[in-house]
Each structure stands twice: as C-alpha cells, then as structure tokens.
Amino acid sequence: MLRGALGSLLDFEEDIEVIAQAKNGEEALHFIQMLHPDVCLMDIEMPIKSGLEVAEELKTHLSTCKIIILTTFARPGYFERALKAEVHGYLLKDGSSDELAQSIRNVMKGKREFAPELIFGSMKEDNPLTEREREVLRLVADGKTAKEISSALFLSTGTIRNYMSEIIGKLNVKNRIEAISKAEEKGWI
Amino acid sequence: MLRGALGSLLDFEEDIEVIAQAKNGEEALHFIQMLHPDVCLMDIEMPIKSGLEVAEELKTHLSTCKIIILTTFARPGYFERALKAEVHGYLLKDGSSDELAQSIRNVMKGKREFAPELIFGSMKEDNPLTEREREVLRLVADGKTAKEISSALFLSTGTIRNYMSEIIGKLNVKNRIEAISKAEEKGWI
DNA sequence: ACATTTAGATGACATTTGTCATTTAAAAGG
DNA sequence: CCTTTTAAATGACAAATGTCATCTAAATGT
Numbered sequence: 001m002l003r004g005a006l007g008s009l010l011d012f013e014e015d016i017e018v019i020a021q022a023k024n025g026e027e028a029l030h031f032i033q034m035l036h037p038d039v040c041l042m043d044i045e046m047p048i049k050s051g052l053e054v055a056e057e058l059k060t061h062l063s064t065c066k067i068i069i070l071t072t073f074a075r076p077g078y079f080e081r082a083l084k085a086e087v088h089g090y091l092l093k094d095g096s097s098d099e100l101a102q103s104i105r106n107v108m109k110g111k112r113e114f115a116p117e118l119i120f121g122s123m124k125e126d127n128p129l130t131e132r133e134r135e136v137l138r139l140v141a142d143g144k145t146a147k148e149i150s151s152a153l154f155l156s157t158g159t160i161r162n163y164m165s166e167i168i169g170k171l172n173v174k175n176r177i178e179a180i181s182k183a184e185e186k187g188w189i
Numbered sequence: 190m191l192r193g194a195l196g197s198l199l200d201f202e203e204d205i206e207v208i209a210q211a212k213n214g215e216e217a218l219h220f221i222q223m224l225h226p227d228v229c230l231m232d233i234e235m236p237i238k239s240g241l242e243v244a245e246e247l248k249t250h251l252s253t254c255k256i257i258i259l260t261t262f263a264r265p266g267y268f269e270r271a272l273k274a275e276v277h278g279y280l281l282k283d284g285s286s287d288e289l290a291q292s293i294r295n296v297m298k299g300k301r302e303f304a305p306e307l308i309f310g311s312m313k314e315d316n317p318l319t320e321r322e323r324e325v326l327r328l329v330a331d332g333k334t335a336k337e338i339s340s341a342l343f344l345s346t347g348t349i350r351n352y353m354s355e356i357i358g359k360l361n362v363k364n365r366i367e368a369i370s371k372a373e374e375k376g377w378i
Numbered sequence: 379a380c381a382t383t384t385a386g387a388t389g390a391c392a393t394t395t396g397t398c399a400t401t402t403a404a405a406a407g408g
Numbered sequence: 409c410c411t412t413t414t415a416a417a418t419g420a421c422a423a424a425t426g427t428c429a430t431c432t433a434a435a436t437g438t
Contacts, residue, residue, distance in 0.1 A: 002194065004285045132385080161426065165427055174332065345416075348417060354398085364424085
C-alpha cells in the first residue's frame with residue numbers, strides 16, 4: 001500500500017515520473033534492466049530478493065541506475081552493507097513524502113542522501129562476534145541443537161558450547177535467547 | 190510516512206477531507222473527541238495506545254465516529270477483538286489506496302468493510318495456547334529465566350517448566366527457541 | 379627460529395531445561 | 409450433591425546448556 005501511495009504521489013510531481021512498481025527484489029531487478037530508470041527507490045526486506053541483494057547485483061553489473069534504499073530499519077548492519085553497495089541514498093520511512101521527493105531530486109543532481117539518524121548511529125558499536133561465533137549463533141537462532149550444529153560445522157558439541165558461552169559473555173546477556181535478541185537487534189547476525 | 194502519504198492522497202478525493210493525523214492512539218482519541226470526524230482510519234500497533242484500545246474506548250463512550258482498522262496484521266486475535274469493538278472496517282495494508290477510498294465511501298453509506306482474507310479466514314489456524322501459556326512464552330521470548338518468570342507470575346519454577354513442556358508439545362517443536370519462532374510467526378504471542 | 383595468538387577439543391562441574399507421573403484444591407457441570 | 413475438569417505444584421530424572429581450566433596444533437608475528 002505504501003508503494004502504491006508513494007507511486008501516485010511522486011507521479012504527481014512535475015519533474016518525477018514513476019515508470020514501474022515492483023513487488024519484490026527480483027521484479028525490481030528485471031524492471032531496472034528493461035527500463036533503465038534514473039532512480040530506483042527500494043525497500044530492504046522484500047520477498048525472493050532483498051533490496052540489498054539487488055543493490056549489490058546492480059553494482060557488479062555496473063548499472064547506472066541510482067539506488068535509494070527506503071526502509072523502516074536503521075540497523076547498522078543494513079546501513080553498512082548498503083554503503084558497500086554504493087547506494088545513493090538510505091532513508092527511513094518516517095520522513096514525509098515531500099522530503100522524499102526532495103531527496104530524489106538531490107540524488108539526481110549527484111548528491112547522496114542519508115538519514116541523519118544513521119550517520120550518527122554509524123559511529124556504531126561494532127560487531128564483537130567472530131565469523132564462527134556468528135555462524136553458531138545464527139544456527140542456534142534457527143532452533144538447532146548443539147548436536148545438529150556440531151555436525152553441520154564439523155565441530156564437537158563441546159566446542160559449540162564454548163562458543164555459546166563466549167557469545168553470551170561478549171554480548172553481556174544471561175542466556176542464548178537474550179543473545180539472539182540482542183544480536184538480531186544490532187544486526188550482528 | 191504511510192500515514193502522511195495516505196493523508197495527501199485521500200485529501201485529493203473530492204468527497205473526502207482529511208481533518209487530522211495522529212501519531213499514536215492517545216492523540217487519535219483526543220482528535221476524535223475534539224473534531225468529531227465521520228471516519229477514523231487507524232492502525233493497530235501504535236505507541237502509547239493501540240488502535241484496538243482506542244476502538245474499545247470509543248465504543249464505551251458511544252462515539253458516532255466510524256472506525257476503520259488499517260493494519261498489516263491479519264492476526265485472528267486482532268480481528269476478533271476488533272469485531273467485538275464493533276469497528277466498521279478491518280482492512281489490510283496490501284490493498285491500493287483507491288480501494289481504500291472506496292471502502293471509506295462504503296462505510297460512510299453504512300456498509301461494513303472487511304478484508305476478504307479475514308472473513309474467509311484461510312489463516313484461521315487458531316492459537317493452541319492458553320492465556321497462561323502465552324504469558325509464559327512471551328516472557329521466555331524476552332529472555333527471562335524460569336526463576337524470573339515464576340516470581341513475576343507467582344508460580345513455582347516447576348510449573349513454568351511444565352508449561353514450557355506443554356507448549357513445546359503443542360507447537361510440535363523441539364525446544365523453546367523453535368517454540369518462540371513458531372509462535373511469533375503465527376502471531377500467537 | 380621462537381614466542382604468541384588463535385581455533386578447536388576435552389573433561390569436569392553446576393545449572394537449566396524438558397519430560398512424566400502423581401497430587402491437590404478449586405471451579406465447573408451436571 | 410457428586411463427578412469431571414482445570415490450574416498449579418511436586419519430585420524424580422534425563423538431557424541440554426553454561427562455565428572454566430587446560431591442552432593441542434596450526435597460524436602469525438617479529
């Protein structure tokens with residue numbers, strides 16, 4: 001509904017024309033490759049392909065379409081990944097549609113537009129977890145048992161327990177469930 | 190952003206005038222009591238007061254303002270509660286804004302508008318958990334330990350364990366983490 | 379070449395979690 | 409009034425989880 005409403009509103013603007021609306025990342029990618037729009041306004045959490053995946057693919061394909069991420073989530077993890085994909089904007093859904101239109105114009109002029117919340121927030125607490133720890137915690141978050149994880153990663157169950165203990169300590173929480181919440185909230189897994 | 194965009198779009202309609210926009214339930218309630226609108230379009234999950242709470246209060250105050258719930262969540266629990274509060278509509282955010290405008294007109298004519306998904310109730314898998322079980326699982330999902338939960342609910346830790354065992358059985362999963370995922374996914378907690 | 383760090387394993391241990399059978403008292407339903 | 413249900417407690421037990429100290433071998437740094 002937000003997509004439709006924004007589509008209509010932006011189309012009302014003299015200098016903006018909405019040429020397509022996609023309902024997921026895959027569709028967005030197709031449209032971009034077919035229609036070569038100047039700008040693509042994209043959410044992150046979408047079915048089939050996330051907005052970040054689309055941005056990354058476009059970057060490797062050397063697309064000239066300027067990507068503006070428009071999402072609810074100010075997660076540092078998302079933001080950082082978007083920066084790596086060299087998006088032209090990362091805005092939050094709590095602004096007004098007028099501000100959005102103005103940001104689109106600025107991006108067309110070559111500027112980059114980032115929600116101020118993110119720039120301050122990007123002095124962020126960085127992820128204290130190692131790659132292995134993240135891997136383990138991700139599996140734990142999926143409800144896997146120590147045994148399942150150990151055989152998936154070819155480690156002993158004792159090692160898995162050590163990792164969990166380490167993770168719980170690092171995140172300064174009291175059990176795996178809090179560890180999962182905290183890590184997900186901070187975008188660390 | 191959706192609120193602002195919808196506000197603008199609906200205000201474009203000849204026969205619709207947007208007289209206020211509230212950013213939470215409490216504010217909505219104030220506006221309704223001050224301005225006596227014909228219709229109030231309201232989300233459910235809002236800060237301070239939820240849309241359902243507002244609808245319930247308005248019902249007891251015998252307000253004449255027709256409430257239309259507009260939300261992302263097709264949770265049977267929400268829907269049922271909205272029906273009890275005698276709202277005039279319950280629509281999902283995946284329709285278009287044109288359809289929404291049409292629904293508003295229908296409601297003004299005295300009709301009631303409910304998203305077909307809800308009436309057909311295809312997602313009608315109903316919540317197998319009792320109130321107590323939900324309460325326990327919600328706390329577990331917050332990372333609380335058995336001891337904390339037992340003292341919060343004035344139950345013994347053994348009873349908490351019994352509940353968790355029961356919950357895990359009912360949801361047909363293998364541990365508390367899967368139970369949390371499943372219950373959250375289905376909107377049961 | 380040698381010291382240091384690192385990933386992983388192990389074992390011992392306490393605590394928490396999950397399972398079950400049984401009990402009690404109150405509530406509900408005849 | 410007497411069953412039947414229900415919410416909660418208890419105890420016993422196995423399994424999983426969390427904590428630690430220690431050990432090994434490989435990778436790194438200098």
